[in-house]
Amino acid sequence: MIRRAGVLSLAIAVGAALLPVLLPHPFALTITTQAAIWALLAASWDLLSGYTGQISFGHAGFFALGAYAAAAATKHADVSPWLGLLVGAAIAAAVGLLTGFPALRLRGHYLALVTLGLAEIIRLVAQNWLALTGGPFGIHDFRSFPGLPAAALAHRQATYLVIVAIVAASIAVMYFLCERTDAGRAFRAIREDEVLAQTLGIDTTRYKLLAFAVSSGFAGLAGGLYAYYVQLVSPSVASAATTSLVIGMAVFGGLGTLWGPALGALLLYGLYEGLRFVGVVYNLVAVGLVIMVFVIYVPRGLAGFRRSA
Amino acid sequence: MLESLLEFLIQGVVLGGLYALFAVGLSLIFGVLDVINVAHGEFFAIGGYLAFTAVVLLHLPGAMGIVGAAVGTFLLGLCVYPLLIAPLKRRLGGRPQGPLYLVLTLGLSTFLQSSLLAIAGGDYLRVPPQVSGVLDLGVTAVSSQRLLVLGVAALLLAALFVFLRFHPEGLAVRAVSQNPDAAQAMGINLPRVFALTLALGVALAGVGGALMAPLFNVYPAVGFPLTIKAFAITILGGMGNPAGALVASFVISIAESLSVMVMPSQWQNLIAFAVMIVMLLLRPRGLLGRAVSR
Numbered sequence: 001m002i003r004r005a006g007v008l009s010l011a012i013a014v015g016a017a018l019l020p021v022l023l024p025h026p027f028a029l030t031i032t033t034q035a036a037i038w039a040l041l042a043a044s045w046d047l048l049s050g051y052t053g054q055i056s057f058g059h060a061g062f063f064a065l066g067a068y069a070a071a072a073a074t075k076h077a078d079v080s081p082w083l084g085l086l087v088g089a090a091i092a093a094a095v096g097l098l099t100g101f102p103a104l105r106l107r108g109h110y111l112a113l114v115t116l117g118l119a120e121i122i123r124l125v126a127q128n129w130l131a132l133t134g135g136p137f138g139i140h141d142f143r144s145f146p147g148l149p150a151a152a153l154a155h156r157q158a159t160y161l162v163i164v165a166i167v168a169a170s171i172a173v174m175y176f177l178c179e180r181t182d183a184g185r186a187f188r189a190i191r192e193d194e195v196l197a198q199t200l201g202i203d204t205t206r207y208k209l210l211a212f213a214v215s216s217g218f219a220g221l222a223g224g225l226y227a228y229y230v231q232l233v234s235p236s237v238a239s240a241a242t243t244s245l246v247i248g249m250a251v252f253g254g255l256g257t258l259w260g261p262a263l264g265a266l267l268l269y270g271l272y273e274g275l276r277f278v279g280v281v282y283n284l285v286a287v288g289l290v291i292m293v294f295v296i297y298v299p300r301g302l303a304g305f306r307r308s309a
Numbered sequence: 310m311l312e313s314l315l316e317f318l319i320q321g322v323v324l325g326g327l328y329a330l331f332a333v334g335l336s337l338i339f340g341v342l343d344v345i346n347v348a349h350g351e352f353f354a355i356g357g358y359l360a361f362t363a364v365v366l367l368h369l370p371g372a373m374g375i376v377g378a379a380v381g382t383f384l385l386g387l388c389v390y391p392l393l394i395a396p397l398k399r400r401l402g403g404r405p406q407g408p409l410y411l412v413l414t415l416g417l418s419t420f421l422q423s424s425l426l427a428i429a430g431g432d433y434l435r436v437p438p439q440v441s442g443v444l445d446l447g448v449t450a451v452s453s454q455r456l457l458v459l460g461v462a463a464l465l466l467a468a469l470f471v472f473l474r475f476h477p478e479g480l481a482v483r484a485v486s487q488n489p490d491a492a493q494a495m496g497i498n499l500p501r502v503f504a505l506t507l508a509l510g511v512a513l514a515g516v517g518g519a520l521m522a523p524l525f526n527v528y529p530a531v532g533f534p535l536t537i538k539a540f541a542i543t544i545l546g547g548m549g550n551p552a553g554a555l556v557a558s559f560v561i562s563i564a565e566s567l568s569v570m571v572m573p574s575q576w577q578n579l580i581a582f583a584v585m586i587v588m589l590l591l592r593p594r595g596l597l598g599r600a601v602s603r
Contacts, residue, residue, distance in 0.1 A: 055408035102590050109345055109548070112411055113540045114589055117582035120537055128575045240533065244419050247412055285427055288420025295413045296397045 016164055029156045033163050033229060035269040040167045040222040042249040042261035047174050048215035049247075050255035051184070053191030054103060054208060057112040059219050059246050061119030064126060064238035066092040066220025067227040068139065072132055074228075075142035082145070085166075085224040092220020093213045100212030104205055116240065123238035138234030145228055163225050170218050175258050177214065187211055191256070245272075248291040254303025263302060313570065316449035321559075321566035323455045326462035328558035330517040331535055332542040333466055333551045334510030340486040340549030341506040344394060347414040349539065350532025351421035352382045352511035356518025357527035358429060361436050371439030375461070375519045382515025386508035393417060394507070395500060418533070425529040436522035458520045465513060466555060473551075482506055486549065538578070541585035 019032060045059045066088035073079040073087045099118060103111050126133045133139060148158040178184035186207040189197035198204050227233045236242075246265075253264020268287065275283040294301055335349050359381045360374035369377075397413055438454040472479040484492040485502045493499050518532065525531055542561050546553030561584065565577045 049408070055411070057411070102586070106589060109411065110544070110589055112408060113345075113544060114586055116537060117541060117585050121579060121582050124576070124579055128573075240537065241419075244415050247415060248419070251412055282423075282427060284419055284423030288416050288418070288423060291416025292393060292413060292420060295409055295416060296393065296400065299400065299409075 016168070019160070026153065026156055029160050031270065031273045033156075033160045034226075035266045035273075036160075036164050036167045037222050037225050037229065038246070038249065038269045039262040039265040040170055040225070041219055042246050042253065042265040043171050043174055043258050044215045044218035044222065045246050046250050046255060046258055046261040047178060047187075047218070048211050050250060050257070050261065051178050051191060052187040052208065052211040054211060055112045056115045056215070057240070057243055057247075058099075058115030058117075058119035058122075059216075060238050060240065060242035061115070061122040062092045062096055062216040062219035063223040063226070063242065064119075064122055064233070064235075065095055065216075066223025067233045067237055068126060068133055068223075069220070070224035071139040071142055071227040071233045075139055076132075080146065081143065081228050084228070085221060088224035088227070089217045089221040092223065093217030096216020096219075097209060097213040099216070100209040103212065104208060116243075119238055119240065119243060123235050126238055127235040133233075133235070136235060138232055139227075140232045142227075142231070144231060159229065163229060166221070166225060170221060171258065171262055174214070174218060178258060183207060183210060188256075244291075245287060248287050250301075251294050252290055252301055254301025257301075257303040260301050260303030267302075312449075314567070317566040317569060318563060319446065319449055319451060321563035323451065323459050324566060325559035325562035326459035327517055327521060328539065328542055328562050329466060329555050330462045330513050330520075332539040332546070332554040332558050333469065334513035335536075335539050336543045336546060336549060336554035337469075337482075337551045338507055338510040339543065340551065341482055342390075342394065342503050343549075344410040344414065345540070346507070346510070347411060347536060348418035348421055349511065349514050350534070350536035351418050351425070352386065352514040353518035353521075353532035353535060354425060354527065354529060355385065355421070356382050356515030357436070357522040357525070357531060358425060358434075358518075359515070360519035360522045361434050361527050364436055365434070371437070374436070374522075375439065375516060378515045378519035379512050382518075383508045383512035386511035386515075387504055389417070389511070390500065390504040390507050394503065418536070422529050422533065429529070431528060433526040433528050434522075435526055438523035439520070454520075454523055458517075458524075461516065461520055465516060469509070469513070469551070478502075478505065534578075538581045541581040544585050545588050 023029070023032075041059065041063055044062075045056060049055045068088075069091040070081070070084035070088035073084045074081055079087065099115065102114060106114060126138075127136055129135075145159065145162060148162070149155050178187060186197065186202045186204070189200065189202055190204050190207060190211075194204055223237070226237070245268075249265040249268045250261035251264070252268050253262065254260030268290065271286060272283045275286060298304065331349065331353065335346060338344060338346050338349075356378035359378040360371075363369045363374040363377040364371055393413060394410070397409060401409070438452075440453040440457050442453045443450045444453060444456060473483055481492065481497045481502050482505070484495070484497060485499060485506075489499060492502075514532070518527075538561075542557045543549075543554050545560065546555070546557030561581050564584070565580050568577045568580055
């Protein structure tokens, strides 16, 4: 079993590494690179909401924080993009940790609404703090990852590899945390029954805060990758539509598995972009339908098909 | 100073009428179904589009736009419980719902909003006001359209509270909101009450959309920011407490319009969320909330 999973992940890794050579088309590379960024965001949401059961409706906010922090650091202070990624992730993790404290007292609906409100506050600040965020036009004209080849196609191929490697490593870290450590068991215990987890001697406060910090930190890292890749950060990244898309991806892939939401993100983003050829407006209609149908009829998402097979 | 205070106060009260129409329905639905309707704002948008269809495309009088919006969103709302909520409820059985209804209505919101975009396009559509003219109050002038919003809101909400207090169906709604199991044991048809409550709640938003269409213009995403703000209002008023939502609507709207006197107006949308977060930390049950934990 473990060997089969090992072979499978090796095959995926080799396939992903060869993709820019096999499919050297700018459009394909753009879509796959962005899909990878979404996969990281969806997996980070799943760590907090799927594994630990703390529903965040504000992941667009953490994503935007990472994106804005990275872009602003590079634009205003000429911070190296490599360092900028860490800055974005650290700031998002810090805000996530701060959100975790009130979250200790809130459950279910209330937590979802507080995080939604937080994302909305971040969006409003992004839109109105002109000096730092550029207001409605956002931040643009900042440099991207240094040291990559200059030729257009080679640059895209190299950027793809860098981003996919960072995403894969991040998801692996989260997977290790959730599946191979005490923290992962504590996360699941909190999700299943928080009171019971407490009586079993699990320090639920500590693990909830940990889940908040790790999840929002990786969401911020995804935001930083997005900023350096797309080269434009505007307030709309913090909008509830972003969160909605991420939750749709996670539900599609299967909550509480990490790889499910990541896979769901890759496929749903592919569907979303693929439907552009049919008509730009139909892609979100499809996303809405996928969310509703999967929540009602396919509760374990794509991941459930593997388990039952 | 005093004059501008009065002016902002009046504008706040008018805005409060809209918030109340929106938030009372949301709160009613939560109280009865235990479902937070993330798609509430889309029914507001649909109300606006129905008013546009009636008045601009079919050349009907403005009042027909309001009636059309009410009836249309009510009928659409009737479908939501049997088609979406009930199947999920059946699958869950007695297990905890977690965030699933939130995610479900989030999906509905995305679906409706993008369907509107597919059908009507993303343009800002103008709807002529149902009433024209301005009322001069001395310190400030208020357009008749805004007064109409306030008047209709007051009328509908009064009717709703009378319905809930005296009409047998309204009593059934309140009984279910207090104790669904006991209500069912007394012979109340739960699915019927759930479907009716949802339809009533979203129809209030639909009427709001028709009334605000001349002031806001109509576009697919017009309702979503209101949904988010209405969450803040319902939390302030106490979740599932329509009377609390009514009071909280005016508290927030007046605070927002008075805030313009002390800070730049683009920040006024922050107030509702700041109030929501402070309220959840200090008094999660809301202004008028009962001390129960769900």
